[in-house]
């Protein structure tokens with residue numbers, strides 16, 4: 142792992158302790174997850190106890206300590222999407238990929254994670270894959286959507 | 292960019308840019324907020340850009356925010372000199388090519404037009420700017436003006452005044468519509484107490500959920516001992532189903548910034564924070580640009596308008612934790628800590644961020660501020676009800692014909708929102724309830740459809756204003772399932788600090804789950820009520836205190852539905868999987884093979900033109916057959 146990348150991220154925040162969440166977000170944006178070496182390095186640079194770093198990394202839903210797949214599927218579990226039957230869409234994706242919510246496919250192609258409202262409630266049910274948002278998703282469209290991501 | 296140091300300079304920019312938003316040449320706006328993009332606005336914009344380039348057209352193409360009518364997106368507004376402004380809806384690349392074709396011939400496609408505007412109201416200045424009309428296509432005569440369009444007729448846009456009209460990434464357009472002139476007035480002509488007085492008199496209450504009087508909060512914070520104070524904007528928007536804050540930030544970020552600067556001046560703060568959820572990348576990006584532009588013009592930074600007042604704003608992205616919308620948890624999170632709430636015997640206005648006096652307001656609250664100061668408390672307090680002044684933005688979603696964001700005066704009835712604006716429930720289904728207030732709120736049944744909507748009335752019927760989510764439910768929504776949904780949300784989101792919240796919600800969820808599985812027992816309802824009381828009374832923060840509300844309100848109005856699950860092992864709305872079976876009405880089945888082909892379990896048998904049948908042993912109740920049957924022969928029992 143290139144620790145200079147981590148240093149650059151830390152420097153951007155002037156190494157303030159209060160910037161920990163922002164720093165972790167940027168590390169995750171870089172690596173898709175929070176690698177152990179990166180966290181150990183941050184501990185040194187910011188002189189923050191590892192327990193504190195891990196406390197933050199496990200408290201906030203967006204962080205993950207395990208490597209994610211190449212593509213991240215976020216299924217919206219917000220109220221509007223729930224009322225519009227998103228559970229069926231989620232189950233369809235689970236069946237299609239052979240994994241449960243929160244898991245990653247063995248070939249590291251997809252990770253499937255729930256999200257609580259993407260703010261596109263008018264288009265419920267909503268699924269986001271990487272940067273693309275799909276609205277008014279139907280079960281029978283799921284496999285075609287997934288095919289776009291290799 | 293040069294810094295703007297006086298009113299003349301500001302006015303000059305305003306005049307120049309009024310020409311930009313009421314141009315002498317054609318201007319086309321595409322609504323490109325997250326909701327628009329998800330509906331395909333990106334592609335529409337792309338096609339427009341290509342056509343303009345290819346044909347070498349003298350047209351300004353602009354990306355704007357969301358005008359609220361998300362159901363009809365992508366929306367494209369055309370402002371052609373001599374014409375009223377027209378809004379095309381449900382655009383796609385094919386349609387927009389045709390529109391351009393027609394536009395060049397001076398024609399329109401009237402069937403695709405949502406509405407027209409013959410004049411624009413600049414609310415902030417109290418002026419109207421008519422579009423000079425000449426040579427308009429005949430078809431445009433018949434188009435409904437915005438102000439008579441059912442979706443817009445009853446709306447009054449204060450917080451969303453600029454959304455959809457301007458390019459949110461261009462500060463000049465905000466200035467053109469009167470932006471930052473209020474800030475000038477405040478910094479140069481008012482003393483801080485006057486500003487607080489005006490906000491107090493206006494009756495503005497917090498739009499983030501609690502409805503605390505904003506002026507009073509500012510007053511407490513200003514008068515708290517200490518020399519450093521902070522001003523914070525809550526853009527965590529945790530209520531799943533509400534998205535007005537995202538829309539305001541993406542469509543008109545400067546209204547929030549201007550509100551915050553005015554507030555900071557009144558409170559005596561030089562440092563501000565915007566805590567925004569990470570799930571809104573576009574809003575974060577728009578805000579970053581807006582802050583940069585405001586800094587370049589000198590509206591943020593040192594010695595704003597040469598008044599001697601300094602103020603800066605920093606953005607903090609959240610981490611996807613609902614509880615971080617709560618004031619003390621939010622402040623812990625800005626400090627880089629785990630977002631756990633603390634007891635509030637010392638209020639955050641006295642000891643908040645880094646133990647300094649801190650004033651926290653919601654996005655929509657801040658966006659209201661410039662207009663209130665510009666138009667005066669008397670003007671504002673005439674809108675709304677006795678104790679709830681002004682307007683509120685609701686996100687009207689779920690089982691409703693016209694989904695979108697609606698900004699309406701407080702006191703409007705649920706019926707007006709759901710039927711007049713929302714167009715009722717689609718598909719000849721029966722309206723059942725509307726959920727307001729998010730996970731702290733409740734479900735309001737059909738009987739109360741004439742309820743006037745304000746803070747007090749919603750609480751009185753066991754729900755809440757919350758942040759303005761309004762999720763409409765029809766006969767196919769199971770109320771026990773909804774209660775279970777909210778508790779599973781709250782179980783995930785409880786920070787776990789209080790035992791009663793952590794364990795109590797878990798226990799309640801177990802009971803609800805067993806009820807939906809047909810394993811409910813006599814006495815479960817009473818047990819739920821008892822647990823509700825304990826959780827509500829012994830939790831530290833409002834998450835736990837209000838967590839039982841979704842259960843209590845559904846029990847209050849839909850007790851029979853709980854009883855049907857427990858006693859008859861039936862789900863009247865036919866949602867709970869363990870209590871339903873799918874079957875085919877074989878008399879009516881035409882044997883079209885559609886469901887047979889779609890069924891993921893190969894549970895459906897039958898030949899073409901012969902009745903089909905579902906093998907119950909294989910059926911996983913995914914519902915794909917029902918969703919796709921054109922002849923309506925799939926039944927649920």
Ligand SMILES: Cc1cc2nc3c(=O)[nH]c(=O)nc-3n(C[C@H](O)[C@H](O)[C@H](O)COP(=O)(O)O)c2cc1C
Nearest residue numbers: 497498499525527528529616617618652653656833
């Ligand atoms: C669990 C919980 C979540 C909350 N989430 C939000 C939120 O996402 N956005 C918000 O503005 N207020 C939220 N609030 C309310 C805030 O604590 C606070 O009252 C509000 O931001 C104050 O601003 P206002 O007076 O302008 O409404 C939440 C409260 C609780 C208890």
Ligand code: FES
Nearest residue numbers: 217219222259262
């Ligand atoms: S509830 Fe799914 S996008 Fe808001």
